[in-house]
Amino acid sequence: MAIKSPQGFIVDLPRGTQDLGTKDAIALKEILSIIEEVFKRYGFSPIETPSIENTAILNAKAYGEQSKELYILEGGETALRFDLTVPLARYMAMNRDITLPFKRFQTGRVWRKDEPQKMREREFVQADIDIVGSKDIRSDAECIAASAEALASCEITEFTILINSRGVLNTILDSYGIKNETQVKAIRIIDKILKIGFEDTLKQLTSLGIDQANAQKLLDFLSQKGSNEEKLNKLAINVPNTNKEIDELTQLLKALSNYDIKGDVQIDFSLARGLDYYTGFVWEVVAALDGQRAPSIASGGRYDNLIGMYSKNPIPAVGSSIGVSRVFELLRAKTGRKSYAKVFIANIGKENIEYSMQITRKLRAAGIYTDLNVAERGISKQLDHANWLGISHVAIIGSKEKEAGKVNLRDMSAGTEELLDVDALISRLKK
Secondary structure (H helix, E strand, C coil), X not given: CCEECCXXXXXXXXCCCCCCXXXXXXXXXXXXXXXXXXXXXXXXXXXXXXXXXXXXXXXXXXXXXXXXXXXXXXXXXEEECCCCHHHHHHHHHHCCCCCCCEEEXXXXXXXXXXXXXXXXXXXXXXXXXXXXXXXXXXXXXXXXXXXXXXXXXXXXXXXXXXXXXXXXXXXXXXXXXXXXXXXXXXXXXXXXXHHHCHHHHHHHHHCCCCCHHHXXXXXXXXXXCCCHHHHHHHHHHHCCCCHHHHHHHHHHHHHHCCCCCCCEEEECCCCCCCCCCCCCEEEEEEEEECCEECCCCEXXXXXXXXXXXXCCCCCCEEEEEEEHHHHHHHHHHHCCCCCCCCEEEEECCHHHHHHHHHHHHHHHHCCCCEEECXXXXXXXXXXXXXXXXXXXXXXXXXXXXXXXXXXXXXXXXXXXXXXXXXXXXXXXXXX
């Protein structure tokens, strides 16, 4: 809620940004921790790149028309990063001694000067994985499977992985009379079909000079339903010169069958991924929000030419990005904890403060997240505070506990209490 300051200006957030209170910040960090753990399990290693890049890097052909969404800084010389992929390409061009294939992950905030709407902020968090230096389809499968497992580990189990190939899409456009010089613009329009609808997509395609009948047939073909096998069969029958792409899609589906992927994998010929740098397979992961299809929560693809734009030597690469901010929105209702602490140390009487601090020190030294009462208040208010924070246990310390060299441990859920010495307390809290 915006407020007016004593000086007269409005205290408010910039549009398309949000504060996260303690409960939500903990949930976001836990989501990131889960995702990073999966990435590490798949053999990806971290790198870090700056939040700002030289504008010339971000304004390269890689972004195409997307450059208008950049936040330009310092008189135009630098800008906030738009994603984590182009900074990786720049990093690889500057570090040519890296042994390939290189499997990298990075998490961080990115910025886009977009019109804010539900699940589409101007500042948001991404978690990326990439494999640089391999053309093998197993690299694409690794990125897709790792993203899917990370989402499942975050307890998002009902999702669909949509897969297409830019080679397939370009060949389809050729077969419906879409000229090469128009295809990039057509792909950007097709990429918005779920956002703007079938009719508006048709109008925008015809505005490019595409024959309306051809545009109608194209959208009908791209929107077809059926199993993956049925779609590939229709592709082979209706679109010539796609044997190579069909074989590659078949190989990718077979490779993915070797992973325990929780979501459904579907070929979707309408999937375009609007960024210009994609050259091969592209994919998106979609889930439901309030009974409706939500914006994609993960996406990626192969970009074999991007790194070559910043270096003399082209290097093949493929990557996948999880929209952590969108995953957080899907899981937000499940969050409740406002503290990492597993136990809250509550003291009764000033004469017991020192003993309380000694117990706190021992618990923390044992690796137990421990919060300590630091205000003058009665035991009931201390218990209320611990309950508000969502802390599962409270160690109550009064004169009797101090004299016995013990603490009274209360389980906040069960409402039970138990008198324990420090060693037993540590053992209990570590369970």
